[in-house]
Amino acid sequence: MTAMRERPIGVFDSGLGGLTAVRELRRLLPHEDIVYFGDTGRVPYGTRGVDTIIRYAKQDIAFLLEQKVKFVMAACGTVSSTLPAEFSAALPVGFTGVVQCTAQAAAAATKTGRIGIIGTPATIASRSYEAALRALRSDVQITAQSCPLFVPLVENGYFNADNEVTRLVAEDYLKPLQKAEVDTLILGCTHYPLIAPILAKVMGRQVALIDSGRETALCTAALLREADLLRNDGHIGTAQYFVSDSTESFATLSGWFLGEYAGGDVTRISVDHYPADGGISQ
């Protein structure tokens, strides 16, 4: 049996956006192995109903647990906003979503207390970021905006800083946040770091952008360190990728999301056969 410390960190997302969090994890923790699952056969989650999202997320987690991971990171704003806390608390390994870590960073960054949140329809409807922020600072003024087109735009390569289509859509979505004069903007979806330059241009340089993937990677590193679960044997970390649709499109998209931190094989699996209760008996 592999010692707990030597097991990989499990990361999953509805699709490939979560790879922006993997990039940060690999940068922060170069000795760790990572197993990533992207549910590309059922992406996107963010426009679906709550119980569909929960069922899909539990199957994703069941797959990672089968891979004997030492920790599960839901690198997906939608899942993190929807999965019941009782479920993640009952997992046999540590777990973090993106909401809590990101809310902490935003609460620390804001000067005026006016915070904007953008995410998928499911993330915004859940009001998860609002609840987390209010628990941290009672004086915050929050403006939340659902941005359903950002994920398809990013996944179709419309993310260059001078892309006029994405700029127009961003101007449309961000209007309420400009009007509310937020000084901090939470990118509540792991796809959004790719369009951060466009968002920065629309919002203005004075607004702090909080990247949920990066903040959650920092949290994960801290949690593993606290639990004494970080490797200390000089091992060079590897990355293994799993997807539920064809592996063909992975090459292009993973290049966009991972940059120089790519590398590692990609394998296709059938996730709909995994138990809808996450494979844990509660």
Add this chain to the structure above:
Amino acid sequence: MTAMRERPIGVFDSGLGGLTAVRELRRLLPHEDIVYFGDTGRVPYGTRGVDTIIRYAKQDIAFLLEQKVKFVMAACGTVSSTLPAEFSAALPVGFTGVVQCTAQAAAAATKTGRIGIIGTPATIASRSYEAALRALRSDVQITAQSCPLFVPLVENGYFNADNEVTRLVAEDYLKPLQKAEVDTLILGCTHYPLIAPILAKVMGRQVALIDSGRETALCTAALLREADLLRNDGHIGTAQYFVSDSTESFATLSGWFLGEYAGGDVTRISVDHYPADGGISQ
């Protein structure tokens, strides 16, 4: 047992785009009952791999067969371009996809023989329309263009004739078709009729737009008439809708797609439990 003639017509699509075909069917065949299934829990299909699409389509058909339909219409360019002909030929009831009917209409409409095709990535990669057109007319010159953003744009309400974002995306996608001076443009996806005014503006009034949903409804009516399966008892046709995600968003989207031909209850089902072989023993 219900007489074959009195059974409903089954229609399915990856999502709700196929409702544009239902609208045409209800207009053409007001005495027929219709059962529609939209796989909103797994939409979109058009950006997924071929075997994922085939597995999903077979489960969709298994559901419709369980509903005792007398005919199955795949109101989905992606499924019609991907499902093997041997499978549909082995079904216990009549079947049509959108490709053959639409190709016939386009071959009849073109004067110059220069035909353009737009569709999802899977539809375009399959070259299904090209094969059907060449079998009908050997002298056609075909220009095909994949348009992955049109479905999310339509599903997010970006379809008004003066929508600048969709116009910019359309100008981008349609450039090769303008350059090829096509005189006929196949809308190879049942979502596209909603943006026909934008496409017409970009392409110019001289280009004939062929609506795959409408052409396939005409074909279906003709096939049922030939097989003597149309109702002749003065019954007023009903519509029943099934989806695989929450029924909440159905109201808005079905209004857009069906217009005055909406009506009928919507029910949620779990499609992933249906057999991946379509429920027919081959």
